[in-house]
Amino acid sequence: MRYLPLTPEDRTSMLRRIGAPDINALFADVPADKLLQELPDLPRRKGELEVERILSAIAARNVAAGSVPFFVGAGAYRHHVPASVDHLIQRSEFLTSYTPYQPEIAQGTLQMLFEFQTQVANLTGMEVANSSMYDGSTGCAEAVLMAHRITRRKKAVLSGGLHPHYAEVVRTLSRMAGDDVMTMAPDVLAGEDMLACIDKTVSCVVVQTPDVFGNLRDLSALAAKCHENGALLIAVFTEAVSLGLIEPPGAMGADIVVGEGQSIGNALNFGGPYVGLFATRQKYVRQMPGRLAGQTIDANFERGFVLTLSTREQHIRREKATSNICTNSGLCALAFSIHMTLLGESGLRTLARVNHANAVKLADMLARVPGVEVLNENFFNEFTIRVKGDASQLVERLAAQRILAGVPVSRLLPRAGLDDLLLIASTETNTDDDRAALVAALSSQLAH
Amino acid sequence: MLNNQGRPTGAGDSAPAYNRKTFTGNRALQTREALIFEIGRSEVSGIDIDEPEAFTPRLAALARKTPLDLPGLSEPETMRHYVRLSQKNYAIDAGLYPLGSCTMKHNPRLNEKLARLPGFADVHPLQPTSTVQGALELIEVLSGWLMELTGAHAVAMSPKAGAHGELCGMMAIKAALAARGEGSTRKVVLVPDSAHGTNPATAALIGFEVRAIPAREDGTVSAQAVREACGPDVAAIMLTNPNTCGLFEPEVVEIAAAIHEAGGYFYCDGANFNAIVGKVRPVDLGVDAMHINLHKTFSTPHGGGGPGAGPVVLSEALAPFAPAPFLRRAGADLEILTLVEEAGEGAAFGRLTAFHGQMGMFVRALSYMMSHGADGLRQASEDAVLNANYVRVGLGDVMSAPFGDRPCMHEALFDDNWLKDTGITTLDFAKAMIDEGYHPMTMYFPLVVHGAMLIEPTESESRASIDLFIMTLRDLTFSVRRGELERFSGAPYYAPLRRLDETRAARQPILRWTKPAPFVEDEAAQ
Numbered sequence: 004m005r006y007l008p009l010t011p012e013d014r015t016s017m018l019r020r021i022g023a024p025d026i027n028a029l030f031a032d033v034p035a036d037k038l039l040q041e042l043p044d045l046p047r048r049k050g051e052l053e054v055e056r057i058l059s060a061i062a063a064r065n066v067a068a069g070s071v072p073f074f075v076g077a078g079a080y081r082h083h084v085p086a087s088v089d090h091l092i093q094r095s096e097f098l099t100s101y102t103p104y105q106p107e108i109a110q111g112t113l114q115m116l117f118e119f120q121t122q123v124a125n126l127t128g129m130e131v132a133n134s135s136m137y138d139g140s141t142g143c144a145e146a147v148l149m150a151h152r153i154t155r156r157k158k159a160v161l162s163g164g165l166h167p168h169y170a171e172v173v174r175t176l177s178r179m180a181g182d183d184v185m186t187m188a189p190d191v192l193a194g195e196d197m198l199a200c201i202d203k204t205v206s207c208v209v210v211q212t213p214d215v216f217g218n219l220r221d222l223s224a225l226a227a228k229c230h231e232n233g234a235l236l237i238a239v240f241t242e243a244v245s246l247g248l249i250e251p252p253g254a255m256g257a258d259i260v261v262g263e264g265q266s267i268g269n270a271l272n273f274g275g276p277y278v279g280l281f282a283t284r285q286k287y288v289r290q291m292p293g294r295l296a297g298q299t300i301d302a303n304f305e306r307g308f309v310l311t312l313s314t315r316e317q318h319i320r321r322e323k324a325t326s327n328i329c330t331n332s333g334l335c336a337l338a339f340s341i342h343m344t345l346l347g348e349s350g351l352r353t354l355a356r357v358n359h360a361n362a363v364k365l366a367d368m369l370a371r372v373p374g375v376e377v378l379n380e381n382f383f384n385e386f387t388i389r390v391k392g393d394a395s396q397l398v399e400r401l402a403a404q405r406i407l408a409g410v411p412v413s414r415l416l417p418r419a420g421l422d423d424l425l426l427i428a429s430t431e432t433n434t435d436d437d438r439a440a441l442v443a444a445l446s447s448q449l450a451h
Numbered sequence: 452m453l454n455n456q457g458r459p460t461g462a463g464d465s466a467p468a469y470n471r472k473t474f475t476g477n478r479a480l481q482t483r484e485a486l487i488f489e490i491g492r493s494e495v496s497g498i499d500i501d502e503p504e505a506f507t508p509r510l511a512a513l514a515r516k517t518p519l520d521l522p523g524l525s526e527p528e529t530m531r532h533y534v535r536l537s538q539k540n541y542a543i544d545a546g547l548y549p550l551g552s553c554t555m556k557h558n559p560r561l562n563e564k565l566a567r568l569p570g571f572a573d574v575h576p577l578q579p580t581s582t583v584q585g586a587l588e589l590i591e592v593l594s595g596w597l598m599e600l601t602g603a604h605a606v607a608m609s610p611k612a613g614a615h616g617e618l619c620g621m622m623a624i625k626a627a628l629a630a631r632g633e634g635s636t637r638k639v640v641l642v643p644d645s646a647h648g649t650n651p652a653t654a655a656l657i658g659f660e661v662r663a664i665p666a667r668e669d670g671t672v673s674a675q676a677v678r679e680a681c682g683p684d685v686a687a688i689m690l691t692n693p694n695t696c697g698l699f700e701p702e703v704v705e706i707a708a709a710i711h712e713a714g715g716y717f718y719c720d721g722a723n724f725n726a727i728v729g730k731v732r733p734v735d736l737g738v739d740a741m742h743i744n745l746h747k748t749f750s751t752p753h754g755g756g757g758p759g760a761g762p763v764v765l766s767e768a769l770a771p772f773a774p775a776p777f778l779r780r781a782g783a784d785l786e787i788l789t790l791v792e793e794a795g796e797g798a799a800f801g802r803l804t805a806f807h808g809q810m811g812m813f814v815r816a817l818s819y820m821m822s823h824g825a826d827g828l829r830q831a832s833e834d835a836v837l838n839a840n841y842v843r844v845g846l847g848d849v850m851s852a853p854f855g856d857r858p859c860m861h862e863a864l865f866d867d868n869w870l871k872d873t874g875i876t877t878l879d880f881a882k883a884m885i886d887e888g889y890h891p892m893t894m895y896f897p898l899v900v901h902g903a904m905l906i907e908p909t910e911s912e913s914r915a916s917i918d919l920f921i922m923t924l925r926d927l928t929f930s931v932r933r934g935e936l937e938r939f940s941g942a943p944y945y946a947p948l949r950r951l952d953e954t955r956a957a958r959q960p961i962l963r964w965t966k967p968a969p970f971v972e973d974e975a976a977q
Contacts, residue, residue: 004827006557006750008913009834017914021840021858026833029840029858032699033731043599043729048824051561058818061592062570064585066578075575078805085498087526089567092754095544096537099558101753104550104893106953107946108885111540112755115533118487121963125520131962137611137758140805148656168805175774175801179622179657219513247519249510254517263805270567273586274576274806275611276758288962294756299956302941302949311956317614317652318896322661327652330612330746334754341533344487347523350496359510360503381511402579410577417789431500 004048068271068407072437074365076385076428077215077410078139078166078241079274080266082354083432088268088341092334102294102330106309107301112333113308116296119340126246126343127260128253129282133293135336136279136328139263140169143209143239144176145292145326146259146281150207150235151182152290152325158183159207160200163190164214166241167415173209189412189419191378191387193218201228207259211239212252215415217382217426219249226256235259243267243280243339244430245383247355259283268342269335278335289315292326354431358384361438362429368442369427374449378424385428387412391449394425406444481947484535488964491522497529520966539947540755541890547912547920549842551862551893551905552647552695554725554747556835559822562750562815571814576806580786586810587785591778593817594762597743600828602732603764607773609808613722616742616761617653617689619803623740623765623772624687624716625657626800630772637686637715643672645696645897650689650720659686666899670696670854670864674705681713691720692736693727693860695897696853697839697905707737716740716769724748725909726836726861729829739766745809749816760812775802834910835861838917842906845921849928853900861909867902873931877902879939880927882950886943887923 009017014026023029030038049057068081075081092098096111103109103116116134123132136142147159159177161170161184170186177184187195193216197208208229212220222238229236238252240262252260265277283291289312297311317324346354362384370377374391390397395411402408412424429438476483508514524532541548548555566572574586594606607623610616621640628634640654643664651661664680667673677688688710692700700706707717719733719741725748727733733741745751745760753759765773777788777799787807823831836859843852843863851868867877881891881904893905908917930938943949 004823004830006559006823007827007830007834007910008916009837009910010914013914014834014837017837017841021837021844023840023858026837029836029860030699030727030730031858032701033727034701034704034736037704037731037735039730039732042825042829045596045599045825045828046821048827049821051822054561054818054821055565057821058565058589058814059568059570061585061589062565062568064588065570065574066582067569067573068575068578069569069573073575075577077577079575079577081573081575085526087497087530091530091533091537093563094534094537096540096542097533097755098563098752099543099555100540100755101548101550101553101555102756105541105881105885105891106951107882107943107948108541108890109539109755110947111536111538114484114486114536114539115755117962117964121488122521124963128517134756137615138804138806141611141615141803166805168802171775171802172804175622175803176618176657178801179625181658219511221511221513246515248515249513250515251517270572270811271575272572273574273583273810275804275809276760276811278758288960295960295962297956298961299952301951305948307948307951309951309953309956311953311960311962314957317648319648320652321648322651322655324648324652324655327614327618327649327656328612329614329647329649330744330753330757330759332758333756334752335758337755341529343521344491344524344532345497345526345529346521347491347496348493348519348521350498350500350523351519351521353496353500353502354498357500357503359508360506363506363509366509379509381509381513383510399579399581402582407575407578407582414577414789 071405071407072440073407074409074427074429074441075407077415077426078263079271080242080428080430081271081432082244082266082430084268084270084342085345088338091341092338097334097337103310106307110307113296115337115340117298117308119336120296122340122343123280124282126251127282128251129260130285131288132280132282133291133295135332136281136293137332138275138277138279139241139261140172142261142279142281143169144173146237146261147173147177147207147209149259149290149292150237153287154206154233154235156204156206158205159209160197160205161186162197162210163187163195164193164216164218165209165211165239166215169239189416189421191216191424193220197225198228201232201234203232205232205234207235207237209237209239213242213245213383213385217379217386219381219383222252222255222257237261242383244355244358247351248359249383264339268338276332276335278332278339290325293328293331357431361431361433362386365429365438368438372442372446372449375445384430385426388425388427389423390425393422395422397448400448401444404444406440408441482535484532486964487522487524487532491524493522495523495525497524497526546888546890547908547916548890549892549906549908550890551907552722554907554909555753556750556909557911558750558752559819561822562818565818566811566814571810584785587778589817590813591785593813596820597762597764600728601741601764602734604767605765605770605773607763607765609774609803610742610761610763611804611809612757612759613742613744613761614649614653615803616763617649618656619763619774620718620740620742621653621657622800623769624718626772627769628686637684639684640686641677641680641688643690645694645899646689646691647695647720647722654689670698671700672706674702674709677706678709681709681715685713685715687716687718689718689720691722693723697859697862697864699860703736711737722747723861726832728832729825730832734766739769745812745816750819751812751815758809758812760809772800774800776807831910838908838910838912839863841917842908842921846924849925862905862907864900865904866900870902870931874936875931875939877904879942882942883927883939886945889920
């Protein structure tokens with residue numbers, strides 16, 4: 004077997020050296036009746052060529068986003084990732100190392116994480132960021148727990164514009180932890196009155212911008228009301244590129260900012276692996292979940308980096324830890340950081356403007372299609388339209404024509420009476436031809 | 452033709468000892484690398500993208516006014532920055548990485564190639580299911596392999612790493628207890644002292660109370676101790692098997708029976724599954740839920756700290772309580788069900804993450820499993836156990852094994868008893884290993900052993916590689932006995948940096964780069 008260097012002769016002589024008559028002597032603690040006699044009922048070993056053939060055939064049964072006009076978003080976004088990003092993250096020294104427990108031989112990872120933390124803090128307008136969470140949704144649930152620890156209250160209020168799957172992740176963890184959650188009704192037009200829900204019993208308010216329907220939200224009034232009542236404002240984003248163009252939550256008074264970092268440096272990957280971004284105020288850092296890289300010096304007074312403040316973490320604090328998280332999203336954080344370094348401030352601003360311009364162009368085109376109503380007044384690169392009939396069936400019919408038109412709201416919020424709503428995302432990857440194809444197909448479908 | 456006139460070709464007759472500092476601070480291939488914030492410029496970009504034509508923005512009053520302060524680098528500068536950083540990292544591809552409990556095995560590159568096929572990498576989680584039948588098929592096939600290898604009835608695929616899998620399993624247990632009407636009475640989770648820190652942290656996160664079970668003298672858990680700790684308030688036990696001392700729990704079947712008799716469930720931490728794949732099926736032992744670290748046992752890369760993947764296999768008793776989303780076959784097609792009530796039976800407990808789990812890791816793990824096949828997977832586990840025992844025997848006479856000559860599973864545990872009164876600690880010993888070109892083993896874990904050194908060589912090492920590793924560690928132990936303190940106390944000497952001051956980092960945390968204050972001459976003069 005190509006992955007196993009030991010030869011049969013090695014095995015025999017090593018067993019002799021150990022003093023074991025056969026390999027099963029080393030498994031003597033396994034109850035004899037539980038030790039498998041037969042091999043598992045699974046196929047036998049295969050060469051590279053065969054495995055590649057089998058898995059390529061499975062992959063070919065999927066419609067790859069890049070092969071069709073593609074407007075699907077709702078929490079994961081298709082952007083162009085520079086070739087150098089994927090090359091660099093496949094360097095052995097990044098790919099095949101682990102958590103930097105031995106800092107003297109892990110400065111590459113540690114310095115990268117320190118740079119990543121700074122990038123995330125600056126992007127979100129916050130003071131400090133951790134070295135990543137699994138993804139935006141789990142980061143969001145952890146942010147709520149963190150707010151409960153800080154405020155010593157147990158009630159979270161979730162905006163109706165929060166991604167419904169994020170809300171469900173928060174509700175699941177909160178229910179299990181015995182905490183209270185109040186979820187506002189789906190808020191398609193960003194008209195909900197969250198101020199009225201904030202009182203002295205509320206630990207935190209969770210609000211997303213751009214929200215799941217694409218609306219941009221000014222968080223300043225919410226932040227003020229939260230702070231008057233001793234509550235925290237948790238701001239969520241699912242499209243990190245938007246922060247190149249819109250005011251960051253940190254500048255609007257957010258106490259914790261969490262979001263999905265996939266859209267910078269990472270592929271769609273059918274939902275994972277992604278990378279959760281998590282930032283907060285300096286004063287809350289000791290209540291933060293996750294790993295932190297910090298600057299220090301070595302025995303020669305040279306600058307270096309280590310994992311720090313680990314007394315928050317499970318491997319030291321066990322049941323008193325701020326979170327149970329251990330392995331996070333290191334390599335995805337690296338991809339994010341490299342892509343962000345390539346973009347730089349000027350590149351990110353331009354990328355964000357191109358996204359916004361493409362979405363505005365598409366919204367204007369769709370607004371002219373009979374049977375389509377664009378609902379958003381403002382948005383970044385994703386907006387909601389109302390169509391005549393059932394959006395889900397419409398999306399299926401367009402998929403049959405090899406156009407992936409977007410996410411029907413009923414996919415995220417079944418039985419909410421929002422079956423005629425469709426979320427449409429447009430990034431720099433869309434061409435004029437893509438937009439024309441979508442508009443033509445929609446026009447023809449809705450004309451019936 | 453090359454002109455070699457006057458060019459010396461020898462090494463120099465009397466090369467002097469030399470430790471002069473270089474102008475750059477570099478030492479040939481060992482280079483210093485500044486932060487991107489020190490070398491980048493905000494107006495520079497490594498990406499060419501044209502500004503859009505004039506249009507009317509629809510940003511309300513929310514256009515960004517706050518500075519971004521994000522430096523950019525051109526592509527060649529970016530390549531150089533990250534390549535230089537990478538050269539400061541140890542990695543499996545560069546050498547033996549015996550980090551116990553982490554299973555640092557070879558990461559096949561076929562996995563990387565296949566995970567990048569557009570049909571897997573360039574697919575959105577919310578595309579119509581008619582366009583992702585291959586992705587769903589891959590999840591179904593991988594689930595089948597995991598269930599066959601563990602004897603499970605169901606598997607929850609969405610957990611994002613081991614600790615997330617623990618959370619999934621413990622939530623399923625909580626949901627099952629609630630369905631029995633015992634959600635509020637059974638609050639205690641039994642956790643042996645030797646457990647990973649994630650176990651008690653997970654239990655506490657969702658409101659369980661942790662009750663510690665002491666390990667026996669021999670490093671294992673006794674069924675009697677579990678039986679005595681069991682009562683009507685006990686929800687579950689979280690047991691690692693093979694355990695963190697590198698031993699297979701000999702009374703695991705009795706422990707399972709004890710917890711089941713008491714009305715609780717058996718959560719198994721599957722971090723050490725690599726020792727027993729194809730040898731024994733955890734659910735046959737009485738396990739109700741176990742996470743599988745695809746980044747340990749099934750070779751997906753560790754990536755400097757993730758991403759991992761932690762699918763959770765479930766016994767018949769817990770299968771109805773798996774989280775959404777669910778996969779269901781409808782004729783020839785596969786569907787994803789997202790609504791908890793659509794699962795049909797039981798009381799699924801909700802959702803753990805926005806989408807369907809770590810698809811990129813699923814592709815890699817299945818590529819690895821198919822490559823090995825049932826025969827190769829069993830051989831891999833046997834080789835992992837063989838290599839660990841070979842290390843155990845090769846070092847047993849010069850280091851101290853807390854549990855004597857007992858065979859181990861896939862990792863060999865030593866304590867610091869043999870370092871007693873030498874002035875050298877486990878940490879010093881580990882740092883001296885760095886100078887010898889090795890990544891140290893896991894140190895000071897498990898907590899039940901003083902100054903623990905947990906060595907997991909994995910099946911990826913050749914005999915020659917292990918022999919050299921053993922000889923190197925033996926040489927270090929001889930050095931200890933000769934009292935050569937300086938080889939340890941100041942180590943590492945040859946790494947890119949000398950020993951780092953972790954206390955300073957924690958006392959005065961600097962967690963991000965900030966622009967240095969401008970130099971003012973008057974102040975400097977004061």
